[in-house]
Amino acid sequence: MIDTLINPADPPERQMAKLLTITQVLMRRVESDTDDNGAAYAQFQRAAMLEDQVRDRTRDLERALDLLNESNARLGEATRSAEAARQNLANAIETIQEGFALFDADDVLVLCNSRFGMHMEDIHDDLRPGLSFDAYVDRVSLSRFLALPERETPEDWAIRRKRRHQDRHVIFNVRMIWDRWVQVSEHRTADGGTVILQTDVTDIIRSERQERGKLLDDQARMIRATLDHINQGVSIFDAQARLVGWNARLSQLLSIPVARFRVGASFDYLLARFREEITLSDGMTDAQLESWVNADQGRSPLSFEVRRGDDLILAVFAQEMPDGGFVMSFTDVTAERAAIEALSRANETLEARVMDRTLELEDALAHAERANASRSRFVAAASHDLLQPLSAAKLFIASIGGEGVPPEAVEALEKAQNALVSVEGILDALLDISKLESGRAAVSVGQVALHPILAQLAAEFTAIAAAKGLRLTVRLSDAVVMTDPAYLRRILQNLIGNAIRYTMRGRVVVAARKRSGMIRLEVWDTGPGIPEEEQDNIFKEFHRLNARASASEGMGLGLAIVERACALLGHPLGLSSRLGRGTCFMLQLPSVTASDALPVQVPAAPRPRMRLQGKIGFLVENDPDLCRAMVLLLEKWGLSVLDADSGEAALALIDELGILPDFFLVDHQLGDGMTGVEFIRTLRQLHGDVPARLVTANRSPEVQAQAQAEGVEVMMKPIDARALEAFLRDLA
Structure with missing residues (x-):
């Protein structure tokens, strides 16, 4: 009930006054309406309770009032600070020398200083907060102080200006009447607004003009001085073929007094001089020259020679200028032509001497080729004659084996057999070197499957490597390459044999890797490595890196054969080595794609074996x-x-x-x-x-x-x- 009597919207003083009035009325009623049933006492109790509630509510209202007063005080302080900051900002932008304006993210003018738009008095009063950017540009385009470019309307200027407003940063110059210039800088703020600065750059542009004028004057003087000091005669004509410039050297070369040259003289005067004492050459005629001079723009450069008398030769070069005029230069080339004639005579003599020397070199080359062929034939014949008894010796030793041979004799026979095999390998190497050097080596390049070759080499060298305590790993490959199978097998035999020979412990790995349409065959070892200064020498004949390998194990021909065979087949050969870590030889072969590969021929089944007895x-x-x-x-x-x-x-x-x-x-x-x-x-x-x-x-x-x-x-x-x-x- 009390809540209905008291309006919460009333001020605390009003609510307190209502509560006191209600309390007094209730107290009077209690005193006047006392009865035997104690109703008055009950009303008194209610009045006491109501007074306590009023007291509590009063304290709450007092606290709320204090908080409200404090908030009002803080709000007033904040308002004063914001107003002071705004005034400081306005004072700050007012002190800068440039025109300043700030547009918000909606392109509405927030504030500007008095210098903004100061070059356009007819729109200065319109620049007030609340003005949109488009309206600002429209007013500027219609200002009578704006000097529009030639053939551009205010509407065109406004469209171009609004289009540039889309960029985040814009800097450009605006020309005003009375030859004044304003530089406009436009930048985006972090919240999407726009800051525009207007700077008067009239003095800077006028100063640049003066400096440019001085520079042009200086350049003109330099050009004049250059023309007077160069060794060429120069004449300059305008679009109507009238003389507008020349230098002193021109009069010397053409034997025309300087006083005869005058500005505005036609080209016909110079042409008349040509007809008097100067003879045109290089197929040039007076009519052709006159036609070129009188032609419209687009003339191609013209070059020819003239002669003055019997001694002087001049090279003439004429070229059109952008304005339709042309420049004609005259260069004394008498000494050059005399030198060319002398050089031509010397060339004839030199050619005769070169011919004689060439014939001598051809004779020497033929002699060297005959000597090389004789050496190759000698090596082939000597190797053939050596292989005959070598073959007989191997067969004799093979026929000795069997029962009844003492163990020491068996060991001696094995060593003799190994020695003969080593001699056979050296002779084969000599024959290979002979063929590769003589150019008689014939190759048959075709599609070759790597799997059979690698499998055969693995079977051939695994036991040899195991006998030396090495582990040979040959990673088989199904790739098909373009090469000569016999030479490829010989190359890999030499590389694997060398790796096993010079590796004391560890392993030898043979692998084929795909690299950009190529197959790279690699032979790795864990040997001592090859010093960088020796990596070219190891491919020379009879060159061995160290003396551990005996002559029976090779004479240093293996890598020489590898290099020449790779060069013959066109397979790039590479080498990578680290001292103490090992060496890798690699060669690249063209790969054959699966679609281009020929079908693999299945070997025919072996024929039945016969018994040797009685045959x-x-x-x-x-x-x-x-x-x-x-x-x-x-x-x-x-x-x-x-x-x-x-x-x-x-x-x-x-x-x-x-x-x-x-x-x-x-x-x-x-x-x-x-x-x-x-x-x-x-x-x-x-x-x-x-x-x-x-x-x-x-x-x-x-x-x-x-x-x-x-x-x-x-x-x-x-x-x-x-x-x-x-x-x-x-x-x-």
Whole structure:
């Protein structure tokens, strides 16, 4: 009820007065209405309780009033501070020399100083807070103080100005009437507003003009001084072919007095001088020159020569200028032409001397080529002659093996066999070097699968590496590359053999990696490494990095063969090495994509093996020692052997005996009669397709081609007993 009598919106004093009045009324009622039932006392109690509530509510209102007074005091202080800050800001921007204006994020003018728009008195009174940016630009474009560019309307200027307002930072100059200039800088604020500064730059621009004028005057004086001091005669004509400039050198070269030159003289005066004493050359005529001078703009540069008398030659160059005029320069080239003539005469003499010297060099080159060919033939012939007894020695040693040989003799035989194998490797290397240097090495580049070659090399070198305590890892690859398979195998053999030879402990790794359409073959080892200063020398013949490898293990030809073979095949060869850590040799080969790769040929199934006992072989060999050694070896294996020293004798013996042997081993070089290939061809014509092998030390491509044409496989000397046994066991 009390809450309904008291209005909470009344001030605290009003509410307190109402509560006191209510209390007095209630007290009077209690005193006047006392009855026997104690109702008056109950009313008194209620009045007392009401007084306590009024007292509490009064204290709350007093506290609220104190807080409200404090808040009002703080608000007043903040208002005074904000007004002071605003006044300080206004005073600050008023003190700066430039015109200043601030637009908010909605492009509405917030404040500006009195200098903003001071160059446009007709709009200065309109620049008040609340003005939009577009309205400001429209007023500026219509100001009579704005000097608009030629052929630009106020609407065009306003559109261009509003478009530039879209940029975050804008600086440009505005031209006013009376040749005054204002620089306008416009920048965005962090909250999206815009600050515009207007700076009067009239004095700066006028000063720049004066400096530019002085510079142009100085340049004109410098050009005049330059023209007077250069060694060329220069004449300048305007668009109407009238003389407007020249230098003193021109009168000297053309033999015209300086007093005769005058500004405005036509080009015809100079042309008349040409006709009097000067002769045009280089196919130039008076009519052509006059036509070029009188042509419209777009003339191409003109160059020709003139002669004055018998001694003076002038080079003339004429070129059009941007304004339609042209410049013509005259250069004395008499000394240059005389020097050219003298040089031409000297060249004729020099050419004759060079021709003589060339003939001498050609003779020397032919002599060197003949000497190189003779050396190559000597190496090939010497190697062939050495391989014959070497083959015989290997076969003799192979025939000694068996029961009854003392252990010490077996060990000696093994060492002798190894020594012969080393000699064979050196001879092969010499032959390879000879062919690569002579240019007679024939390559057959085609698609080659890496997997079979790497698998064969792994089988060949794993035991050799294991015997030395090394671990050989050959990572097989299914890649197909373009190369010569024989040379690629020889390259990898030499690199792997070198790695095993010079590595004392650790491992050797052979891997193929794909690199940007190429296959890079890498041979890694954990050897001693190669010093940087020796990395070029190791590819030289007979150069070995250290003396650990004995001569029986190589003569330093392996890497020389690798380098020449890679150069022959066009396979880039690289080397990376760290001392004490090892070496990596790498070569890059063109890769063949899966779509271009030819189908892999599946090798034919091996023919049934025959028993060697009781079989008859025929040996055609003109070297008695080699023939005897091979007969001993074959007879040791249980074969019966017939032999002859020529193809003719072999054919006669077959006819005489009436027996066709089971196989033939035929030397290629059999003396003055038929060759081994010719013998096998004749034999097959007479007796059909008999098993035969061509045995030769001749590694020339011609012999290989002849054998391939007849379908005859070749067994190279020195003959390996294991290869010979494999041939015999694989015969059908």
